[in-house]
Amino acid sequence: xxxxxxxxxxxxxxxxxxxxxxxxxxxxxxxxxxxxxxxxxxxxxxxxxxxxxxxxxxxxxxxxxxxxxxxxxxxxxxxxxxxxxxxxxxxxxxxxxxxxxxxxxxxxxxxxxxxxxxxxxxxxxxxxxxxxxxxxxxxxxxxxxxxxxxxxxxxxxxxxxxxxxxxxxxxxxxxxxxxxxxxxxxxxxxxxxxxxxxxxxxxxxxxxxxxxxxxxxxxxxxxxxxxxxxxxxxxxxxxxxxxxxxxxxxxxxxxxxxxxxxxxxxxxxxxxxxxxxxxxxxxxxxxxxxxxxxxx
Amino acid sequence: xxxxxxxxxxxxxxxxxxxxxxxxxxxxxxxxxxxxxxxxxxxxxxxxxxxxxxxxxxxxxxxxxxxxxxxxxxxxxxxxxxxxxxxxxxxxxxxxxxxxxxxxxxxxxxxxxxxxxxxxxxxxxxxx
Numbered sequence: 001x002x003x004x005x006x007x008x009x010x011x012x013x014x015x016x017x018x019x020x021x022x023x024x025x026x027x028x029x030x031x032x033x034x035x036x037x038x039x040x041x042x043x044x045x046x047x048x049x050x051x052x053x054x055x056x057x058x059x060x061x062x063x064x065x066x067x068x069x070x071x072x073x074x075x076x077x078x079x080x081x082x083x084x085x086x087x088x089x090x091x092x093x094x095x096x097x098x099x100x101x102x103x104x105x106x107x108x109x110x111x112x113x114x115x116x117x118x119x120x121x122x123x124x125x126x127x128x129x130x131x132x133x134x135x136x137x138x139x140x141x142x143x144x145x146x147x148x149x150x151x152x153x154x155x156x157x158x159x160x161x162x163x164x165x166x167x168x169x170x171x172x173x174x175x176x177x178x179x180x181x182x183x184x185x186x187x188x189x190x191x192x193x194x195x196x197x198x199x200x201x202x203x204x205x206x207x208x209x210x211x212x213x214x215x216x217x218x219x220x221x222x223x224x225x226x227x228x229x230x231x232x233x234x235x236x237x238x239x240x241x242x243x244x245x246x247x248x249x250x251x252x253x254x255x256x257x258x259x260x261x262x263x264x265x266x267x268x269x270x271x272x273x274x275x276x277x278x279x280x281x282x283x284x285x286x287x288x289x290x291x292x293x294x295x296x
Numbered sequence: 297x298x299x300x301x302x303x304x305x306x307x308x309x310x311x312x313x314x315x316x317x318x319x320x321x322x323x324x325x326x327x328x329x330x331x332x333x334x335x336x337x338x339x340x341x342x343x344x345x346x347x348x349x350x351x352x353x354x355x356x357x358x359x360x361x362x363x364x365x366x367x368x369x370x371x372x373x374x375x376x377x378x379x380x381x382x383x384x385x386x387x388x389x390x391x392x393x394x395x396x397x398x399x400x401x402x403x404x405x406x407x408x409x410x411x412x413x414x415x416x417x418x419x420x421x422x423x424x
Contacts, residue, residue: 075396082366111401161322
C-alpha cells in the first residue's frame, strides 16, 4: 500500500504526542541501564606471538598449541657462490601452549649453538575500554636457554650451569587506531658463565618493536634492541635490527624478514649480534606458525 | 576476580623466583685461572695452529679432505694458507663481517685460539 509522505509525517507526530515513541526511548534507556558494560579489547595488537625475533604481547589462545618454525639463511653479502646466503640455514622449532587465557608456556630447539629453550609468558594487563579503561597491554616473559654444544675443553671441570642463560622481559604494547601497534621491551639477560669479569654476566637492553597494518592480511613489522654495552662489548657487538612483512593466510601467519641477527632465541639476538646492516651482514629468513586446538 | 589476581601474582612470582634462583656469576678467568694466559710469542704451525684448525674446522664432514663444505679444505698447511690468502680464514673466525661466521652455528673460538691463528698469519704462515 502506498502511503502519502504527508500522512506519514502526521502519523509519526501523532504517535509522538501520545507518548509511544517516548516510551520506546525509555525502554531502551532502561535496557542500557540494566545491561553490564562489557570489555572492548584491542584486538590483534600483533598477529603472531613474535613480532619478528621479539616476543609480542600476544599469547596462544587457551587450549591451543602453536607450532612455530623459524628459519634464517646465511648473510646476503656472500655472493652468488653461496647464492647470497641461501646455501646456509639455521632453524628453530618451537611449541607454545596456551594454558589459560593469560598463561602460556613454550619450548624450542635452535640449530644455532644447538640451543634448547623454555619459556613462560604471562599476560598482566590487556588494552581495553568499556568496563574499565586500560590504555596498554602488559605481558611478562621469561625464558631460559641451554647451550647444547660440546664442551670447548672437555679436560677441565665443566658445570652444567655454565650452559645456562636467562632472560626476563616486560612487553609493553599499545594499539593506536586500527593500523599501528607499538611495543617497548625492557630486557634483562643473564648468562651464568662469561669469559671475564669485565665482560659481565648481566646485560640490559630496551627493545622497540611495531606493526603497521597495510590491509586485512598484510602488515609491516620491525623490532630493534638498544643494548647497553660496556668497554668489552662496545667494539664487538651490534644492536639487533629486523624488518619484515607479516602475511596472514587463514590458520597460518607467515612472516618474511631481514635481520642482522643469526640467533632466534633472546640471549642470542639481543646480546650476541655481530652482523652489521651497513656491511651486508643481513640474514633473510621467515617464521611460519600453525595452530592446533587441543581443547575438547 | 580477587582470586584470579592472587593466582596471577602467585604464578608470576614463582616463575620469576625459579628463573632468578638458577643464576651464577661465574667467569672463566676465575674458574679456570690457568687458561687466561695466552702466549703468542713463539707460534709453531705444527704445535699450535694445526691442532686448533684440524679440531675445529678441518675435520671430515666440515672442511676436511673429502667433499669439504663450500669447497674449502682446511686439512693441511697448503690449503690453510690458500684460505688465508683469500682473506677468508681470519674474517670467518673473528666474525668481522667479511665472510661467513665460523664455526658455523657454533660459539666463536676461544680468544686465545683466535689470537694464536692471527699471530701465525701475521708472521707469514710459516710451516714450522
